[in-house]
Amino acid sequence: MSARFDQKISETLADPRLQLAIYTATGRLMSHRKAVVSEDALPEYQELRTQASAIKRHTIENLDWYLEEFERNVIAHGGHVHWCRTATDVADVVLGIAKQRGARLIVKSKSMTTEEVDLNERLSHHGLESVETDLGEYILQLMHQTPYHIVAPALHLTRQDVAKVFEDSLGVPHDIVIENQTLTARGVLREKFLNADIGISGANFLIADSGAVTIVENEGNARLSTSAPQVHIAIAGIEKLIPRAQDLATFLKLLARSATGQPLSVYTSFLSGPRKPGEVDGPTEFHVVLLDGGRTKLLADAEKRESLHCIRCGACLNHCPVYRKIGGHSFPWVYSGPIGAIITPQFHGLDSEPALPFASTLCGACAEVCPVKIDIPKILLELRAEVRDVEKQNADGQLERAAFRAFAYLAVRPKLWSRVLAFGRRLPVWPLGPAGAWFSERELPVPAARSFRELWKERQGR
Amino acid sequence: MPARVSIFVTCIVDQLFPQVGMAMATVLERIGYTVEFPEAQTCCGQPAFNSGFRDEARTVARHTLAALENCEYVVVPSGSCAAMLSHHYADLFPASSQERAAAAALTPRVFEFSQFLTEVAKRKEVGAKFDGAVTYHDSCHALRELKIKDAPRRLLAAVQGLELREMDAAEECCGFGGTFSVKFAGVSGAMARTKLDSIVRTGASAVVSIDSSCLMQLQGAIARAGLPIRTLHLAEVLAGQ
Numbered sequence: 001m002s003a004r005f006d007q008k009i010s011e012t013l014a015d016p017r018l019q020l021a022i023y024t025a026t027g028r029l030m031s032h033r034k035a036v037v038s039e040d041a042l043p044e045y046q047e048l049r050t051q052a053s054a055i056k057r058h059t060i061e062n063l064d065w066y067l068e069e070f071e072r073n074v075i076a077h078g079g080h081v082h083w084c085r086t087a088t089d090v091a092d093v094v095l096g097i098a099k100q101r102g103a104r105l106i107v108k109s110k111s112m113t114t115e116e117v118d119l120n121e122r123l124s125h126h127g128l129e130s131v132e133t134d135l136g137e138y139i140l141q142l143m144h145q146t147p148y149h150i151v152a153p154a155l156h157l158t159r160q161d162v163a164k165v166f167e168d169s170l171g172v173p174h175d176i177v178i179e180n181q182t183l184t185a186r187g188v189l190r191e192k193f194l195n196a197d198i199g200i201s202g203a204n205f206l207i208a209d210s211g212a213v214t215i216v217e218n219e220g221n222a223r224l225s226t227s228a229p230q231v232h233i234a235i236a237g238i239e240k241l242i243p244r245a246q247d248l249a250t251f252l253k254l255l256a257r258s259a260t261g262q263p264l265s266v267y268t269s270f271l272s273g274p275r276k277p278g279e280v281d282g283p284t285e286f287h288v289v290l291l292d293g294g295r296t297k298l299l300a301d302a303e304k305r306e307s308l309h310c311i312r313c314g315a316c317l318n319h320c321p322v323y324r325k326i327g328g329h330s331f332p333w334v335y336s337g338p339i340g341a342i343i344t345p346q347f348h349g350l351d352s353e354p355a356l357p358f359a360s361t362l363c364g365a366c367a368e369v370c371p372v373k374i375d376i377p378k379i380l381l382e383l384r385a386e387v388r389d390v391e392k393q394n395a396d397g398q399l400e401r402a403a404f405r406a407f408a409y410l411a412v413r414p415k416l417w418s419r420v421l422a423f424g425r426r427l428p429v430w431p432l433g434p435a436g437a438w439f440s441e442r443e444l445p446v447p448a449a450r451s452f453r454e455l456w457k458e459r460q461g462r
Numbered sequence: 463m464p465a466r467v468s469i470f471v472t473c474i475v476d477q478l479f480p481q482v483g484m485a486m487a488t489v490l491e492r493i494g495y496t497v498e499f500p501e502a503q504t505c506c507g508q509p510a511f512n513s514g515f516r517d518e519a520r521t522v523a524r525h526t527l528a529a530l531e532n533c534e535y536v537v538v539p540s541g542s543c544a545a546m547l548s549h550h551y552a553d554l555f556p557a558s559s560q561e562r563a564a565a566a567a568l569t570p571r572v573f574e575f576s577q578f579l580t581e582v583a584k585r586k587e588v589g590a591k592f593d594g595a596v597t598y599h600d601s602c603h604a605l606r607e608l609k610i611k612d613a614p615r616r617l618l619a620a621v622q623g624l625e626l627r628e629m630d631a632a633e634e635c636c637g638f639g640g641t642f643s644v645k646f647a648g649v650s651g652a653m654a655r656t657k658l659d660s661i662v663r664t665g666a667s668a669v670v671s672i673d674s675s676c677l678m679q680l681q682g683a684i685a686r687a688g689l690p691i692r693t694l695h696l697a698e699v700l701a702g703q
Contacts, residue, residue, distance in 0.1 A: 001645075013648050023656075321635045325652045359646055361639025361653075362512060364606035384514030404510050408518035411504040412525040421477050437644035441651025442682025445478050452471050452480035456499050459484075 001355035008330035018156060022327050025155045026318040032261020033315060033369070042257070051250045053373040056309035059241050063299065066208040066241045067290070073211025077273025079286035086293060087117030093289050094119065094200070094233060095126055101231060101285075103128065103197030107189075109215070109222035110134035111202025112150055112312055113235050113291055115334040119200070130200070131192045133221035135185055142169040148328035150335065151259045151314035156327060189221070199225035199283065203236035204311070205251060206288070209244045212272035213288060216255060216265040223269050232271070232283040237291050239308040245270075251311060254371035258313040294347035304379050307342050309372040316366035316376060322359055332356065338366035342379045350387050357383035418453060425451075467578070468498045468533035470526075472543045472674070473505035479674045485701035486539045486575055489588050492701075493579075502529035508546040512640050516554065520561075523551050527564045536571055537578045539697055540673045541604020548572040549607055574604060576614040576672055576696055587620035590700045595625040597666040599657070599680070600633045601673035614672050614696050621699060631660035638679035654683035661691060668692040670699055 012018060037045045059066055071081045082093045098106070106123065108114065108130055120130045120141070132141040136154035140147060142165050147153035154162075163176045172184050201222050205214040213234045215222045226232045242251065256262040275282035298308050317323045317337030328336040332353040333344045341356050350357075357380050366376040391397035410417045425447035438444060467490055471483040487497045507522030526547070530536050538544040551565035579585045598618060604610040619626050637643065637653025644650075657680065661669050669691060671677050677693040684691050 009646070010648060013652055019652075321637065321653050321656075322646075322649060325649050325656075355645070357514075358642065359649075361602065361635050361637060361642050361650075363602035363635035363639070365602070365633075365635070368606055381512065381514070384512070385516050386514075388514040388516075400513070401515070404513060404515040404518045407505075408507075408510060408515075408521040411507065411522045414502050414504055417504045425477060434641075434644040437647040438682070441647050441686070442654065442679065443685035445678050445681065447478055448480045450480065452476040452483040453499070453501065455480050455484060456487075 002332075002353055005330065005332065005353055005355055005359075009326045012327045012330055013325060017158070018327065019325070021156050021158055023324055025152065026324050029152070029260060029314075029318040033258060033318070034261075036257045036261050036263055042253070048250055048254055049371055049373055052254055052311075052371055053309065055242060055247050055250060056311075056372050057306070059243055060239065060299065060305060060308050063238065063241060066243055067238060069208040070206055070211055070241060070288075073209065074273070074286075074288055075211075077211050077286070078276070079211065079273045079288060082287060082289045084289055084291050084293075087122075087291075090114075090117045090235060090289055090291055091119060091122035093287075094123065094198075094235075095128075097231060097233060097285075097287060098123075098126075098128055098198060101197055103231070105192065105196045106130040106198045106200055107133050107192050107196040107225045107229065108137075109199070109201045109217065109225040110137050110153070111200070111235060112147070112334065113202050113237050114200065115147060116237075116293060117235075117291065119235070131189070131196075133189050133192070133219075133225055134217075135182060135219060135221075138185055138189065139165055142166075146329070146334050148336070149314055149317055150312050150337070150339070151317075156329075193224045193228045196225075196229040198231040198233060199227070199229040200233045200235060201226050203234050203240050203288075204255065205242050205248065206236055206240045206290075207243075207245050207248070208241055210272060212245065212270050214248060215269045215271065216252070216267070217269075218260075218262075218266040220267055223267050226269065226271055227282050230283055231285040231287070232274075233287040233289060234271070235289040235291065237293065238295050239310070255311055255313055258315040258369065258371040298343075298346050301346070303382055304342070304346060306374050307339075307346060307379060309374055310339050310343075311372060312339075313371055315369040315371065319365040319369045320360075321363060321365065322361065326359070338376045338380075339374075342374075342376055342383065345383050345386075350383070350390055354387050354390075357387060418451065422451065422454075425449075465494075465496055466498060467495045467535040467537050468500050468530065470503055470506070470530065470536050470538045470543070470547070470572075471499070472538065472540045474674050474678070475539055478678065479695065482539050482674055482695040482697050485695065485697040486537070488701045489579075489590075489697060490537065493583055493585060493588055495583075498533070500529050500533060506543045506546040508543060508550070509640055511546065511550060511554070520554050523554050523565070524561060527551065527561060527568060530568060530571075531564070533571065535573060535578065535582065536568070537573050537575055539575050539695060540675070541574045541601045541608050541610055542673050542675060544572050544574040544577075545603040545607040574608055574610060574672060576617055577608065577610055579617060579700075580613040586616065588617070588700050590624075590702050591622045592624040592699055592702050594623075594668065595627050595664070595666045596668045596670045596694070596699070597627050597629045597661055597664045598632060599629075599636065599661075599669050599671040599676060601671055601676045602635050604672055605633060610672070614670075617696065617700060618670060621702075624699070627664040627666050629660040629664045629666075631657060634660070636676045636679045638675050640675075643679060650679070651683065654679055655687070658683055658687060658689065662689065666691070668694050670694050670696055672696045
């Protein structure tokens with residue numbers, strides 16, 4: 001385990017205020033979700049999951065086809081499509097557009113893809129001001145923090161925290177009333193919306209047959225970001241494709257329910273192309289930036305390809321008992337929780353944090369709530385096996401490998417197995433390292449004086 | 463009704479909780495079965511499988527497949543180990559291999575203990591008595607891989623003198639997770655304490671599960687917290703008279 005991972009976990013566990021904030025917020029999201037996917041509320045829930053999973057599988061397995069169809073349709077509506085292999089390519093595209101338009105101010109709605117490519121940082125290097133307009137993201141931008149959660153970026157903050165941030169950064173009086181905090185942010189952000197040259201958004205879905213971008217949100221800031229400025233740039237990973245507009249009927253029923261427990265989010269926007277002749281508002285330029293960023297590498301891996309089915313609802317984070325203890329910032333990348341644990345090693349390599357696939361009890365709560373049925377525990381197991389292969393090549397992890405070799409050697413020799421374990425049970429403390437780690441948190445079990453097989457033999461001999 | 467059942471007691475019951483294996487045998491005999499213990503059994507291999515050591519897991523799986531080859535029914539006092547035998551062995555071997563065929567043949571013959579009592583033996587109760595209130599902990603693999611939720615609860619509720627109290631976090635993981643419990647000891651301990659809080663809120667005097675590994679984790683945390691709560695395997699409760 002890297003020192004960073006270890007330290008972040010320890011810090012999070014040692015902070016009772018943070019522990020309570022994470023546990024309460026995720027618990028609330030869990031109970032809200034439970035209420036709206038119940039048999040009474042949504043009898044077709046399991047069927048929808050099956051359908052969503054099948055659509056995603058089909059799309060991802062035919063992604064080349066749908067991407068080209070999407071591009072054709074965006075262009076037909078008067079939009080532009082940019083293909084980007086890396087984060088740098090994305091920044092270059094945005095900078096190119098900004099330069100052409102002489103832009104200085106950008107408003108941004110929430111997008112994990114732009115977090116992934118660290119867009120704000122890259123833009124600020126070139127003198128562009130890029131302002132987050134989602135309330136949670138705005139607070140985090142003031143704090144110079146990354147999102148704590150895919151859907152609820154400021155999940156770890158209390159209103160007291162926010163009051164302090166606004167007081168320090170905006171010079172407003174300390175106020176812990178959430179409505180007033182929202183009004184403060186709104187006051188600042190309205191100005192930005194009205195003066196922005198470019199609006200940048202993410203995309204929840206890219207629809208191939210209509211060349212449209214779908215965005216779901218609750219605050220209305222995405223709708224403003226994509227309609228007030230003259231230029232709209234939507235940035236999305238290539239896996240966001242779905243074939244047809246009618247497929248939204250399946251995904252929209254699942255996304256908000258899984259994410260926040262809402263039957264539907266407050267705003268659902270369908271954006272296709274720039275303002276058309278006769279239309280009175282909307283941007284005059286419409287760009288879609290499609291990011292690979294390692295996705296085609298996953299696409300080539302038949303065993304783990306389903307990692308690309310994710311629609312970023314965040315339900316796996318809320319339901320993960322490990323995420324609920326270690327929080328979002330312990331994870332090595334912007335994607336945290338179970339989905340982060342499976343995509344980080346696939347995007348950035350296993351050595352980005354070799355312990356990450358092991359940071360799970362394999363309890364399966366993530367897979368149980370995943371609206372597109374990604375078998376996260378299975379992928380974690382695959383990744384664990386891959387970590388061992390790498391260790392073997394690099395002659396790392398020798399002690400653990402030796403222990404498991406010995407385990408397998410003994411397990412196929414029942415008599416020797418029994419004798420060795422009988423001896424082990426009599427040792428004052430069994431294997432010191434693991435027992436010590438166990439003892440740090442719990443009492444050790446008292447080994448039985450005699451094993452089951454000894455007792456059984458005696459009973460049969462009676 | 464088949465007269466014979468084989469028990470796969472799991473390494474943890476064999477070495478640390480032999481009374482659970484004995485209790486399971488007692489209950490099975492009480493309802494009319496002849497119980498056999500295939501002596502070549504050791505461990506299902508899950509520790510290696512879950513740790514990413516596929517070759518070692520395969521070695522142990524091959525051994526266990528052979529050890530259980532002639533058993534008509536294999537009853538296991540663990541949802542996790544039963545799921546390993548019935549669900550994951552197949553994943554370890556290539557599609558057309560002999561081992562895959564053996565694993566496929568084993569799958570329908572493996573039953574977690576409460577599953578066997580309710581689905582095969584068709585028992586609603588087994589003539590057990592218990593004095594007090596207990597709460598039931600859903601072990602993750604039993605719940606999510608084997609879909610076992612009602613069977614142990616029904617069996618517990620039918621025990622004379624026993625009051626079953628649901629806890630709010632029944633389906634939350636106890637934090638054991640095999641080597642996770644020592645690799646991420648701090649997280650594991652924190653998870654156990656969250657679970658304990660939920661158990662304590664029920665006021666039950668014991669927590670019951672169908673997996674001894676969860677119970678070992680909870681017992682360790684209960685002892686550290688100095689709480690007057692017992693940990694019992696379902697078999698131990700059902701063996702009581």
